[in-house]
Amino acid sequence: MRIAFFASMLTLGCCGWSSIAHAEHGHSIQLAQAESEAETDDPGFVPPPTTPPQQTSPFPQLASRSNRFENGFERLQASRRGVTGRSLSRMPNMFGDFFTPGGTACFSVDVPVVTGTQIVPITTTETVTVFDTVTIVDPSSGSSTTTQPRDVQVDVVTNVEVDTVQNFTFDGEAQIPLAGGVRRQKVSENNSPIPQDRWIFSYNHFENALAADTYDFVEIGGVVSLRTNRVNRSVDRFAFGIEKTFVDGWNSVQVVQSVSANQWQLDSDLVGATAGGLGNLTFLFKQALLVADDGLISAGFGFDIPIGADGEGRVDSVLYELKNENVHLFPFLGIAYTPFDNWFVQGIFQLDIPTRGNSVIVDDAKSRQNVGRLNESTLLFVDVSGGYWLYQNPNARAVVGVALVSELHYGVPIQDSDSVEYASSDGTVNFNFTNPAGWSDALNFTLGMHTVLANGATVRIGGVIPIERQDNVDFDSEIQCQVSVPF
Numbered sequence: 001m002r003i004a005f006f007a008s009m010l011t012l013g014c015c016g017w018s019s020i021a022h023a024e025h026g027h028s029i030q031l032a033q034a035e036s037e038a039e040t041d042d043p044g045f046v047p048p049p050t051t052p053p054q055q056t057s058p059f060p061q062l063a064s065r066s067n068r069f070e071n072g073f074e075r076l077q078a079s080r081r082g083v084t085g086r087s088l089s090r091m092p093n094m095f096g097d098f099f100t101p102g103g104t105a106c107f108s109v110d111v112p113v114v115t116g117t118q119i120v121p122i123t124t125t126e127t128v129t130v131f132d133t134v135t136i137v138d139p140s141s142g143s144s145t146t147t148q149p150r151d152v153q154v155d156v157v158t159n160v161e162v163d164t165v166q167n168f169t170f171d172g173e174a175q176i177p178l179a180g181g182v183r184r185q186k187v188s189e190n191n192s193p194i195p196q197d198r199w200i201f202s203y204n205h206f207e208n209a210l211a212a213d214t215y216d217f218v219e220i221g222g223v224v225s226l227r228t229n230r231v232n233r234s235v236d237r238f239a240f241g242i243e244k245t246f247v248d249g250w251n252s253v254q255v256v257q258s259v260s261a262n263q264w265q266l267d268s269d270l271v272g273a274t275a276g277g278l279g280n281l282t283f284l285f286k287q288a289l290l291v292a293d294d295g296l297i298s299a300g301f302g303f304d305i306p307i308g309a310d311g312e313g314r315v316d317s318v319l320y321e322l323k324n325e326n327v328h329l330f331p332f333l334g335i336a337y338t339p340f341d342n343w344f345v346q347g348i349f350q351l352d353i354p355t356r357g358n359s360v361i362v363d364d365a366k367s368r369q370n371v372g373r374l375n376e377s378t379l380l381f382v383d384v385s386g387g388y389w390l391y392q393n394p395n396a397r398a399v400v401g402v403a404l405v406s407e408l409h410y411g412v413p414i415q416d417s418d419s420v421e422y423a424s425s426d427g428t429v430n431f432n433f434t435n436p437a438g439w440s441d442a443l444n445f446t447l448g449m450h451t452v453l454a455n456g457a458t459v460r461i462g463g464v465i466p467i468e469r470q471d472n473v474d475f476d477s478e479i480q481c482q483v484s485v486p487f
Contacts (some may be wrong), residue, residue: 066240072400073392075456077485079197081249088194088294088338090401091346092450093484094190094385095462097409099206099235099475100177102358103322103374106432107315109270113217113224122160127151168226172213174271175436177235177264178324178358179279179308184376185330187284187347188383188409190239190460191481193334194297195252195286199485200241201271208232214268229268233287235475236261237279254284254302264460270316276309280324288333298334302329318429321361322424327378329353344403352379360420360433372420376435377413384408387450401452405462412441443468448480456486 075090128147190202192463210233218227241256258279266273284302305329313321332350339345357373388403394400422431448462462477 005158026151028075059163072452072454072456073394075486076452076458079456080194081197081245088296088336090389090452091192091194091336091338091344092387092403092405092458092460093190093192093458093482094188094348094462095384095405095407095446095448096186096383097407097444097446097464097478098184098186098189098381098411099204099438099478100184101207101210101331102311102324102376104173104175104436105176105315105320105322105436106171106434108169108171108430109316109428110167111270111428112165112167113315114165117161118164119159120162122158124156124158125153126156126477128154128288133143152425161448166224170215170226170228170270172228172271174212174266174273175210175274175315175449176311176313176322177210177260178275178311178322179258179306179452182433184328185258185282185304186348186381187300187302187330187332187384188335188385188407190484191254191284191348193286193288193296193346193348195245195249195288195298195483196243197245197252197487198243199487200239200243200254200256201483202237202239203241203481205234205479206237206475207325207477207479209235210264212266213271215270216268218237224468226270231266233264236264239266239279241282243284250288252286253285254282256282256284258282258308266312266313271314273311273313275311278303278308280306280308284330287309294339295337296335298333298336300332302330302332315429315431317365318424318431319363320431320433321359322374322433322435323359323361325356325358327355329355330471342392344389345384345386346360347382347384350381350383351396354378355416356415360422362423362431364420364429371422371431372433374420374433374435375418377417378415380412380414382410385446396454398454399451400454401450402412403450405446405448405450405460406446407446409444409446410441411443441468442466446480458482458484 009218032108054477073090078087081126109445129151131147131149134148135143135145144323167387190200193407212231214231215230216229218225237258237260237369239258240257241254243254245252260277260279263274264275278404282302282304284300286298286300288296291296306324306326308324313320330350330352332348334346334348336346337344357375359373360371362369362371377482385405387403389401389403391402392400417435419435420433422433424430444464444466446464448460451459453459460482462480464480466475466477
């Protein structure tokens with residue numbers, strides 16, 4: 001109500017100012033005509049030079065981008081095109097918090113494995129011909145001896161080296177980082193409800209963001225066993241982009257490209273996984289709906305283009321791929337408010353809507369097939385930020401302002417999670433591909449320091465700690481570094 005009141009008063013004030021300026025200008029013309037009629041008879045009269053009337057903008061607080069300013073706060077205000085009052089134009093951007101993998105492959109395996117050799121005696125039966133000596137007695141000639149052949153069955157024992165086969169049964173999972181581990185985007189990442197002219201750079205380090213179970217064979221004392229290891233990997237994400245205003249600063253378009261510096265690589269005897277580092281390309285449109293000196297309401301719409309890397313993996317001899325095909329839509333509503341000169345509050349309410357699923361491809365050496373489409377859950381994000389200016393000195397030569405910023409980020413799925421199942425033809429490998437972000441909600445806390453330099457650039461360092469953890473999704477902690485350069 002207060003924002004609406006100030007917006008109404010501002011509009012009425014602008015209209016009134018325009019009417020007053022128009023009336024005063026008309027009155028000055030009449031006075032000039034009267035003076036000219038009264039003084040034309042004077043031959044020594046020289047009329048004063050006339051200057052064209054200056055146009056009055058309906059938004060007197062608008063600042064031209066072409067002007068040069070002497071301090072960082074004015075440059076920052078100019079980059080936001082003056083659609084806000086001076087106190088609101090100093091509003092820091094929000095830090096953000098979010099990370100989630102593209103999916104999780106849960107598997108159960110029952111595989112026979114040759115673990116060694118052993119000597120086994122094998123008995124076979126063979127036919128052997130023997131010759132018996134037979135004595136023949138003939139009364140006329142006497143006795144004589146002769147031999148007669150006879151076949152007999154005998155057992156033959158042979159030592160044979162045979163393989164030792166043992167069945168190993170195990171269950172595990174591997175998280176799959178689609179699009180370089182930067183799968184879903186949040187509007188609150190290094191952003192504000194206020195349209196701006198700026199260059200964007202962000203760095204995020206997610207500690208232990210991805211996890212997988214690996215299995216290796218180990219032989220100790222002639223006994224082969226299966227060793228299980230839980231592997232955690234951190235993700236270093238970089239983002240580069242630009243935001244440009246139009247329509248006198250009331251609207252802006254933002255383009256951001258993300259990339260991961262550390263490629264996801266797993267390699268063990270029975271489980272492996274890999275994923276590239278290229279993220280998706282994100283577009284975001286923002287419009288200020290209601291503006292006052294100390295408050296602003298904006299809305300917008302964004303989407304990403306799935307140009308990022310796919311995820312691949314292996315369990316025993318079965319290969320799988322999780323394709324990066326989904327297009328995400330994220331409408332949002334933003335609110336910014338400065339109740340006092342040194343205090344500020346802002347919030348962004350966002351939906352993340354997946355438009356289609358990601359194909360799951362399995363290759364078991366006999367056939368390559370599409371076993372289904374993994375649909376991600378629609379998520380609701382509520383991000384609230386507040387802070388206080390610790391230091392402000394517009395005349396400083398280096399740092400003109402320092403603010404402390406704290407944030408709460410809540411994300412909750414608003415639909416059931418999806419899954420895709422697969423069983424190999426011989427029944428030894430079973431997969432269950434799931435959407436990990438669709439199981440439970442998450443609550444994260446962010447604390448950071450916002451610094452404004454003399455040229456208007458902002459440099460920010462922050463950290464994120466999960467308060468309420470999502471199962472198999474959350475990172476342990478996050479470090480952020482963000483830079484915005486106005487133009």
